[in-house]
Amino acid sequence: MNFSWTDEQHAFRREVIKFAQGELNDDLIERDRNEQFFCEGWKKCAKFGIQGLPIPEEYGGGGADILTTVCALEALGYGCRDNGLIFSINAHMWSAEIPLLSFGTEEQKKQYLPRLVSGEWVGIHAMTEPGSGSDAYSLKTRAERKGDRYILNGSKTFITNAQLADMVIVFANLDPAKGPAGISAFIVEKGTPGFSISKKLHKMGLRTSPMAELAFTDCEVPAQNLLGKEGSGTAIFTASMEWERICILASHLGAMQRMLETSTSYATDRKQFGQPIGKFPAVAGKIAEMDIRLEASRLLLYKAAWLKSQGKHPLREAAIAKVFVSEACIKTAQDAIQIHGGYGYMTEFQIERELRDAISGTIYSGTTEVQKMIIAGLHGL
Amino acid sequence: MTEQVENVNVKDQIREFVREAAQRKGVSEVTDDQSLVESGVIDSLGIFRLVAFLEESFRVRIGDEEIVGENFESIAGIERFVLNKLNR
Structure with missing residues (x-):
């Protein structure tokens, strides 16, 4: 080790x-x-x-x-x-x-x-639909094979980077009778007739990251735009989610470190009742808890990444890390605001934004509740 | 003879795993050629449980690109997939 x-x-x-x-x-x-x-x-x-x-x-x-x-x-x-x-x-x-x-x-x-x-193109995927979020594989978007083309029909929502996208990996069901086994993935390029951005979405946090709904109406793509094989959509999505759940919160570790340092510095400089506020046990305790959460988050996330590097599929470890790190980041942002008092609540101090940004961590890439279902499922429940 | 014993062992262990998964989903019987996804025995999460089970039980490594329906469609399909890996 x-x-x-x-x-x-x-x-x-x-x-x-x-x-x-x-x-x-x-x-x-x-x-x-x-x-x-x-x-x-x-x-x-x-x-x-x-x-x-x-x-x-x-x-x-x-x-x-x-x-x-x-x-x-x-x-x-x-x-x-x-x-x-x-x-x-x-x-x-x-x-x-x-x-x-x-x-x-x-x-x-x-x-x-x-x-x-190179960043010249932006790539996205489109899985979530108005009626299928956590139950992702109950999607309604359909694909139909016609000669050397596939025809896509359906709508997608909560699509990150939608307005920027040059190419989309769209998940659609080719054979609904097969259930999830019919789900396949198709590459659709910007400008393809029948593919459009239907509605821009506005968010509580992560506001500098665009999000929108997509519509596919008799959208034709060449057969060679099938990603993987017919019916391998669930495999593609779950493999993608495994990488995402391990890596997407790595930046939260950095953000938590930054909030810990900013809060420590503030607690050292800010004086009330004749002494730095960090000398008060209630404030010092918050700083310690921020550090404890950061250390535990690092260990969980690094372990999941290490297992993946060993060729394993760390389903359990990624789910545990996802739950813990996302919730730790929210709590750390709350503590940072509390330590900064009224200043922390002000936009110009740039701490309140951290909390708004952190909250979605318990929702995207599978909610905290879904991660707990995964963990419990591995115990046979 | 050794290979035959090994093959039987592989199938038995897979059958036992699938049988337990089926019980949890309320499916009473699963034949060797029955589609596990279509019958609801193995869902999206179940595939990863199955992958973890196979990796641990048979000391095989399964790549992302191998986690596709054709390798996990049925007990017989899973057995073929594992034996191919063991015999490589």
Whole structure:
């Protein structure tokens, strides 16, 4: 058992922090207020190599192992306060790049991965529908084979990066009689007739990450746009979710570290009743609890990533990490606000946004309740 | 002879796992060729439980791209998949 990063990983971590702190935090209050995606930041991250971290070099990526990827994303979360931008990057990596890498034909990989890695294209997936959220496989979008084409009909909701997307991996059922075994995945490019963005959605947090509903109306795609085989949609989705559940909260570790440091600094400088507020046990206890949650979160997330790096499928560990880290981040953001008092509640202190951004962590990539069902299910319940 | 014993052992262990999964889903009987997904014995979560069981029981490694319906469609299909891996 070895819990240390290598010298190279430490150096990379420092580079990511320096890059993120210097390049990604300008005008964030305004961008959050206006629900504005940070296009320039997206391009800078791609140029730095973030979007391509786990993708092999032959497709333009960095070829990093999953632990190095987690290390870099944690550093990104520490240096970059635009949690929406980081969320958009995560969605792009885990729901578009990884499924293409794992299930795409060589031709599909060569066609799409270099563009996604370079940030020139934005990739998304479309699974959730108005009537199917946690019960994802009860989706109603249909696919029909007609000669050398598939025809897609249906609607999707809560689609991250929808307005930015150049390509979508759409999940649709080819054979509803087979239930989930009929679900297949199709690549649909922007501009394909019958594919449209039907409604922009507004959110409590992660407001710099765009979200919308999509509509597919007699949308025709060539047969070669099938991702994987017919009926392998559930496999593609679950594999994608496994990566996502392990990695998407790595940036939360960085954010929690940042909130801990900011709160400690404030508790040291801010004086009331003639002494720093950190000297009061009630405040010091909150700082200690923030640290305890951070340490436990790190161990859980690193373990899930390590198991994945060993070729395992850490279903249980990823679910445990997802539940714990997402809830820890919310509690830490609440504590940070409480320690900062009235200032913490003010937008200009940029702490209240952390709480709004953190709340969705217990919802996306499978709610806390679904993760607990997974864990209990592994105990035979 | 050894290979035959091994094959029987693999199928028995898979049958036992599927039988328990079926019981939990209220399915009373599962034949070797019956579709486990269509009959509701194995759902999206169940596939990963099955993968974890196979990896642990038979010391095989199963890649993301192998977690597809054709490898886990039935008891007979799972057995073929595992034996192919063991004999590689």
